[in-house]
Amino acid sequence: MLRYVAIRLASAVVMALLASLVIFLISNFVPGDPVLAQLGDILASDPTVVAQWRAKWGLDLPLWDRYWIFLSGLLHGDLGVSIATRRPVLEDIAQYAPATIELATVSFLLALVVGIPLGVAAAVWRDSIVDAVARAVSLLGVSAPTFWLAFIFLAIFYGWLGWAPGPGRLDPIAFPPEGSTGFFLWDSARQGDWETFHDALAHLALPAIVLAAATLGLITRTTRAAMLECLHQDYVRVARAKGLKERAVVLHHALRNALVPVVTLGGLAYANLLTGAVMTETIFAWPGLGRYTFRSAAALDFPAIMGITLVVSATYLLVNLVVDLSYALLDPRVRR
Amino acid sequence: MSDAVLDVRGLVTVFHTDAGPVRAVDGVSFSVGKGETLGIVGESGSGKSVTAQSLMRLLDPPARIEGGEVLFEGRDVLTMSPRELTAWRGANAAMVFQDSLTGLNPVLRILRQVTEHVVAHGRMDARDARRHGIELLRRMGVASPERAAASYPHQFSGGMRQRVMIAMGMANDPTLLLADEPTTALDVTIQAQILDLLAGLNEKFGTAIVLISHDLGVIGTICKRIVVMYAGEVVEEGPTTDVLSDPRHPYAWALANAVPRLDAPIADRLPGIEGAPPDPLAMPQGCRFAPRCPWRIDRCGTERPPLAEVAPGRLARCWVTADGRSLPPRTVPAHAKPPESSTTEPLLVARDLVKHFPLPKKSFFGAREVVHAVNGVSLHVMPGERLGIVGESGCGKSTLARLVTRLHTPDAGHIRFDGQDIATLGGEELRQLRPRLQMVFQDPYASLNPRMRIGDILAEPLLVHGRARTAAEAGERVGALLDMVGLNPSWAARFPHEFSGGQRQRISIARALGLEPALIVADEPVSALDVNVQAQVLNLMLDLRERMGLAYMFIAHDLAVVRAFCDRVAVMYLGRIVEEAPARDLFAQPAHPYTVSLLSAVPEPGRQRVVLGGEPPSTLRLPQGCAFRARCPVAEPVCAEPPPLTEIAPGHRVLCHAPGSLKGMP
Incomplete structure (x- = not known):
């Protein structure tokens, strides 16, 4: 098992290096000459100034040397400086990431906690009311566009019923909780600051539900399909023939086998939630990576875009590793 | 019978399909005494497995039990509440299934699977159950039971998994064990071990056993009494030896005689009964076997015969034998002379063939493991000869078939076919060779493209090899080919799924015949077929040999079939x-x-x-x-x-x- 993890980690590092190379090459081949952009027409017409400038920024070096410099910067945790914010990209990311991770994780847990039991129930009581509800939920979740869902939820629960607070992570007049992680739920709970905790949770509720909808739909549908398949397997029949209670048959024999495809989907979905919350974050004024990504892309802020891309690919690699490890945990046939 | 463990009366199980209700089990009655061994035999679709699952109430919709009683020690299983049912299943009656690979849960440890119902039924706590489970595995002959208990199903061979399944069934010391084709997926030497194990359980613990199988040999080794099923009905019941030696129902007669036996005189033809079981959606009005029955009388077509006593302790559902008479004994057909071959030159000669398959590496630095499939095989086939290759799974017989037909290239050795060295041929030369050297595969379901019409499947090789220039010409040939293998030429427009297993195997043979080969390499061509259909296909292959002077290389695991079919045999x-x-x-x-x-x-x-x-x-x-x-x-x-x-x-x-x-x- 340890060996398996080691091999997978090693290959993840190789993959991350390859990803960095691809990112570097792409950002080098995008049209647009930094010399022209930075110096302006008059200075750029003077060849000696241009040559000096190129030498200063290392642009006269061969591509591979430049990659090496980029890579060594990367190894020291240096992603460069953002053009838009004039701050190191890493600092920006560190500031925005917790908000996104918190939102994505809560959404993901919501999707799992609701989706898996719903899918199981739908398969066990096939063609019943539960099944109809599950199918409706998964269809709606998958097909309703995020922006539409977001506006409807805001209009109903904030505008009309007034149950939910407005956009943002906290009340505009509230202070962020003390603590260093930037995860408001975690920090406030550790401080015993339950007032802030409730405030943060209330603000999180709507965006989390909206963001979870699509994932919830997929997980419900996949769980239902996988359970239906497993419930028709011989070993389920064998378990029934042994006189096990139906509950044990479903939970111990069928569900564990059915979870394998759900784990694949869940891993991909979580990575998607982490990196694809642009729309939700924008609508709910959520100060997360999604909004940072959107702003950087709009401003053609290449260092920031490269930093984000690298973080995204690292996230996918990590999630994939976790998915593969869960396989080994769930299915002994994968272990070697 | 008052001391019956199980008394089944008029059981009816119906599948509510889209095409209409199918009465898969139609009024089945039998009983099993304490410590008795009963065999249920029948071909696929006869309702024997559905019967077994109905007894345990294991069927899912659209199947429904719609009538009858299943009395277990006097209590009707069919009217038990869900709670009573779970308390009864696995404790008093247990079931062993055919496929131990799908029957064991792949993600749970063996020990858990063997003992969870011991704990669930409140017989033992977890610690005692563990000891009990290991003891059970040891008693079932599982090697190093402690280690086995902590392992997972995929780490075992088929035979060992079947032992685990039986251990699971025996865990609560049930009064009745239902075994549904428990040895069908196993090799013959492993099958013998499992059958011994079952017989031992009956002898030592007095467990009553109901053994369901399509194989009369398997049933005959264990069971004292036998029930023969056909088209959802019991057609004959009686002591095994009586039914085998003097069957009173024509279907039982066909079963008993269509099976090639090692102790029967060698004859070329197996006496099968032509035809196929009736369409379950449109059962014949009278006797269900009447359309195929060679001894049919007028009454059979109109009136359904009852299951009546034809001799003391013997029941049969037949108008012909209702008065107690026996069916005529099997006539041994004359041993046909093999066609005189004009040459003494062998058609195929293989010398020192070797084929090894490297496995994917487990890790970057690990050594590459190699499957040694064929390790130096030499053989020859004369024109018109039938060479049998027998052996258990993994002995390399299928690889050998693929080597001599050059679907694989040998790592070493020579193959001469028709005077030409073909071991290293490639490309166009190999293509030129194909028409003379054809192959028929084991699985008639997998070897016919499900999206192609039968006519196109048969025409394709003709067109590819220029045996027919136009589609119309090919169509004519296809009609003739279908006729030759005993199928209706007008079926050319149908798709493979519209045919039964036996008919599909005929189509595979027709495809091989279309190119007028000199040698057909047939890899387990009848092992997926019911005995009666098996006899029909083997007889067809014999006919074709006589008419076309074919030679066969016939690969099989079933020794009796090889003995009935082949001139010469090689054991691998x-x-x-x-x-x-x-x-x-x-x-x-x-x-x-x-x-x-x-x-x-x-x-x-x-x-x-x-x-x-x-x-x-x-x-x-x-x-x-x-x-x-x-x-x-x-x-x-x-x-x-x-x-x-x-x-x-x-x-x-x-x-x-x-x-x-x-x-x-x-």
Whole structure:
């Protein structure tokens, strides 16, 4: 098992290096000459100034040397400086990431906690009311566009019923909780600051539900399909023939086998939630990576875009590793 | 019967399909006494498995039990509440299923699967159950039971998994064990071990056993009494020996006689009964077997016969034998002469063929493991000859078939076919060769493209090889081919799924015949078929040989089938031919200890058997010395040396240090 993890980690590092190379090459081949952009027409017409400038920024070096410099910067945790914010990209990311991770994780847990039991129930009581509800939920979740869902939820629960607070992570007049992680739920709970905790949770509720909808739909549908398949397997029949209670048959024999495809989907979905919350974050004024990504892309802020891309690919690699490890945990046939 | 453990009365199970209700089990009645062994035999679709699952109430919709009683020690299982049912299942009655690979949960440890119902039924706590589980595995003959208990199903061979399944069934010491085709997926030597185990359980613990199988031999070795099912009905019931020697229902007659047996006189033709079971959506009005019955009388077509006593202790559902008469004995057809071959040149000669398959590496630095499939095989086939290749799974017989047809390229060795060296042919030359050397595959479901019409499947090779220039010309040939294999030429527009297994195998044969081959290599062509259909297909292959002068290389695991079909037989073990002889000599005087054990393991009613222990060793290591010595009952130290190939009689060659040292059959 340890060996398996080691091999997978090693290959993840190789993959991350390859990803960095691809990112570097792409950002080098995008049209647009930094010399022209930075110096302006008059200075750029003077060849000696241009040559000096190129030498200063290392642009006269061969591509591979430049990659090496980029890579060594990367190894020291240096992603460069953002053009838009004039701050190191890493600092920006560190500031925005917790908000996104918190939102994505809560959404993901919501999707799992609701989706898996719903899918199981739908398969066990096939063609019943539960099944109809599950199918409706998964269809709606998958097909309703995020922006539409977001506006409807805001209009109903904030505008009309007034149950939910407005956009943002906290009340505009509230202070962020003390603590260093930037995860408001975690920090406030550790401080015993339950007032802030409730405030943060209330603000999180709507965006989390909206963001979870699509994932919830997929997980419900996949769980239902996988359970239906497993419930028709011989070993389920064998378990029934042994006189096990139906509950044990479903939970111990069928569900564990059915979870394998759900784990694949869940891993991909979580990575998607982490990196694809642009729309939700924008609508709910959520100060997360999604909004940072959107702003950087709009401003053609290449260092920031490269930093984000690298973080995204690292996230996918990590999630994939976790998915593969869960396989080994769930299915002994994968272990070697 | 008052002391019956199980008394089934008028059981009716209906599948509510889109096309209409199918009465898969239609008024089945039988009973099983305390400690009795009852066999239920029938072909696929006869309703025997559905009966078993109905008894345990394991069927899912659209199947529904719609009538009858299943009395277990006087209590009706069909009216039990869900709570009573779970308390009864697995405790008083247990079931062993056919496929131990899908029947065991892949993600749970063996111990858990063997003992969870012991705990669930409140018989033991977890710690005692653990000890009990390991003891059970030991009693079932599972090697190193402690380690096995902590393992997962995929780490075991099929035979070991079936032992685990039986351990699971026996865990709560049930009064009744239902075994649904428990040995069908196993090799014959392993099958013998499992059958011995079941018989032992009945003897030692008095467990009543209901054994369901399509194989009369399997049933006959264990069961004292037998129930024959056809089209959802019981058609005959009685003591096994009586039913086998003097069947009173024509279907039982066909079953008993269509099965090739090792102790029957060698004849070319197997007496099968033509036709197929009736369409379950449109059952005949009278006797369900009447459309196929050679002894049919007028009454059979109009009136459904009852299951009536035809002799003391014997029931049959037949108008012809209702007055107590027997059916005529089987007539042995004359042994047809093999076509005189004009040449003495062999059609196919293979010399020292070797084929190894490297496995994917487990890790970057790990050594690459190699499956040693074929390790130096030499053989020849004369024109018009039928050579049989037998052996258990993993012995390399299928790889050998693919080597001589050049679907695989041998790693070493020579193949001469029709005077031409074909071992290393490639591309166009190989394509030129294909029409003369055709193959028929085992699985008639997988080897026909489901999206192509039968006519197109048969026309394709004709057009590719220029045997027909236009589609119309090919269509004509296709009609003739279908006619030749006994199918209706107007069926050419149908798709494969519209045909039964036997009909599909006829189509596969027609496809091979279209190119007028000299040799057909048939890899287990009848092993997926019911015995009656098997007899029909084998007879067809014999007819075609006589008409077209074909030679066959016939690969099978079933010794009795090989004995009935082949002129000469080669026995394979771990990638080598260990014995080769004319069929008569091989079956009369087997000389290699493996051949003796293999023959002895074939289940046949009333025959003593030498049961071979252990399982074939891994093919990952190339065996040094005699490959069989680890399992050989008469192995000597000298067997560590490579054995010599000795010719002990004309054409009878044995790869053994001491041929003939193991005497098997009485």
